[in-house]
Amino acid sequence: MRYSVFCIIKVNYIITSGPGMVEPYKYTLSNFTKSFALVILTGNILANKLATPDSSPFITLLQGFLINSWVYWIHRLSHLMPDSIFNYHIFSHHDKKLNLPRHFELFFEFYCNMSWFLLLILIQYIFNIELVPKLIILFFGLWYSSAHVINLSMIPNDEHKIHHTEMNYNYGPPFMDFIFNTLKVEEGYTNDSQVINGVVIFTVLDLIKYAVANFIAPSSPE
Numbered sequence: 001m002r003y004s005v006f007c008i009i010k011v012n013y014i015i016t017s018g019p020g021m022v023e024p025y026k027y028t029l030s031n032f033t034k035s036f037a038l039v040i041l042t043g044n045i046l047a048n049k050l051a052t053p054d055s056s057p058f059i060t061l062l063q064g065f066l067i068n069s070w071v072y073w074i075h076r077l078s079h080l081m082p083d084s085i086f087n088y089h090i091f092s093h094h095d096k097k098l099n100l101p102r103h104f105e106l107f108f109e110f111y112c113n114m115s116w117f118l119l120l121i122l123i124q125y126i127f128n129i130e131l132v133p134k135l136i137i138l139f140f141g142l143w144y145s146s147a148h149v150i151n152l153s154m155i156p157n158d159e160h161k162i163h164h165t166e167m168n169y170n171y172g173p174p175f176m177d178f179i180f181n182t183l184k185v186e187e188g189y190t191n192d193s194q195v196i197n198g199v200v201i202f203t204v205l206d207l208i209k210y211a212v213a214n215f216i217a218p219s220s221p222e
């Protein structure tokens with residue numbers, strides 16, 4: 001009797017919380033902090049450093065939110081639009097209609113992702129406004145596009161597999177999925193692994209910015 005009770009408890013443990021079974025992610029403030037505080041904080045500090053020296057971190061945070069909302073909704077809308085050559089994310093990356101070798105397809109997808117950010121630069125240029133500095137758009141664009149191609153596509157993972165199989169979850173960036181209720185990951189998920197992309201991209205852009213300011217187009221002394 002005691003043995004059968006033990007067996008029932010053990011089987012129940014394996015089914016509900018044992019190895020291989022992970023609880024679905026809960027949308028709580030504490031989970032949001034654990035999953036995204038590091039990536040958001042790093043992004044804000046680095047973007048603020050790329051912007052003009054006296055820009056406020058709060059403004060940079062709003063600018064980061066604007067860019068990430070922009071790309072989240074373009075991506076989400078592209079999934080609602082009919083498949084055509086103009087809807088190239090679906091056409092080439094999801095439906096794979098171009099039938100490209102995997103490496104070319106990912107290279108093309110990097111370009112497709114970047115075009116969503118370049119479109120924002122173009123719109124600002126056409127309307128002669130600068131809600132977000134171009135360098136910050138490039139920074140978040142390269143971060144997003146590199147994460148999609150390297151962290152989510154070249155390195156197999158369940159988070160992005162769900163985006164490709166169920167199509168209406170995990171559009172990215174993941175904290176935007178959290179905000180708009182489309183994040184489907186396991187409990188304990190964090191976005192920390194993508195922080196390295198931001199640091200590397202920041203370093204390259206900051207070096208380019210330094211080189212342009214000091215060697216290529218130095219401002220003449222007053």
Ligand SMILES: [Zn+2]
Nearest residue numbers: 093148153160
């Ligand atoms: Zn993908």
Ligand SMILES: [Zn+2]
Nearest residue numbers: 075089094163
């Ligand atoms: Zn997609």
